[in-house]
Amino acid sequence: MIRELTSSPFFGIVLSVALYLLGQKLHRKWPIPIFTPLVFAIVMTIVLLLLMDISYETYFIGGQYINIWVTPATVALAIKLKKNIEHLRANVVAILSGIGIGVVFHTLLIVALSLIFQFNEELAATLFPKSVTTAIALGVSESLGGIASLTVAVVVFTGVLGAVVGPSIFKWLKITDPVAQGVAMGSGSHAMGTTKAIEMGEVQGAMSGLSIVLTGIAVVILAPFGLFLIQLLF
Template sequence: MSTFIETSVFFGVVVSLLAYGIGMLLKQRFHLGVFNPLLISIVITIGVLLLCHIDYNTYNEGAKYLSYLLTPATVALAIPLYDQLAVLKKNWKAILAGIASGVLTSLLCVLALVLLFGLSHEEYVTLLPKSITTAIGIGISEELGGYVSITAAVIIITGVLGNVIGETILKIFRITEPVAKGVALGSASHAIGTAKAMELGEVEGAISSLSIVVSGIMTVIGASLFAGII
């Protein structure tokens, strides 16, 4: 059985899709943020690999084909943004200010935590791109000399947390404006947060999609500047 799995090209794809499907079913059944499909699929996939004694490289031989869908999926985020173009034109100043505030807050929080816990420069730059999409964040981490694998994990954790608790935080602070919700989720928790924004409404999803791109660009610049502090 192990030999069959190790030689199967589609093992990684099948495990990933089944695990995510189980996550979707749990989310629909219980309607709780903790049953985030991505979080559930990560836990199930790790469990399957450990149980079957399959190493990550073997799993990734099949799962990597799913990565090819990331580019068209990212481009597709432009569709809801186009539909809400009038909202964007009307509120562009507030949107840019909100995204800039989100990026600055993220960078300052990382700086504060690094100073508090006495982390090294490498660990510092590893955490700087935590709130942007993986493709950009990994590039920043690699360029600045960080640990790329840890950066990828931190980005996923940040996104999942934003998806799980983002709506609750918005309610606690009584944020009801759709544009503000979109900016908050997109700039703080990238594409995974945008998935939650799309659940909240079309405007939220569109603005969150824009926030992913703009916050990514701002973080490229901001991370380079902040990297020289420590």
């Protein structure tokens, strides 16, 4: 009976939606990081699958129908950007330079870590796209010879971490400008960070959505140079 239930496409859908809604309810009552809806849903899904001995493949029979909406949802962020286009026009130089410098620093950081910890080229290629959305990250990782499955894992971890700690970092560093907050969330923790940015405000969500695209383009351009630099230094 349980096997028949879990093998149904509705199992993955109902489980994902129910845990997310439960996370929302808990977060409204106790606004602590672990109850951030996205984080709570991911952690509890993993826990339940392990306790019930259900394979990821079984869960994904239904989960895939939620997954296919990730790309359309990301594209739909352009609606928010259109509504807040004046913020882009007023801060275009700061946004482009900030994202560009951030991606350059991130690329050099991966190169430095590869040299310090003796990462091989395959592992370095896996890590270069960790701060961009999954669709772009997989393309970059595979083209550079990285490990696709591990890339997905580090992308998810980076996104969850940024969504959880981002607002606290803003408070600690006294970063109150909504454009700066949105750009930081989108460029540092892609779609998951954007989910949190939307909760923070309309402007944050719009700038975060824009940053996903710009960061993805910058990583596609710079990641091959980072791998080439590693090849030269090793």
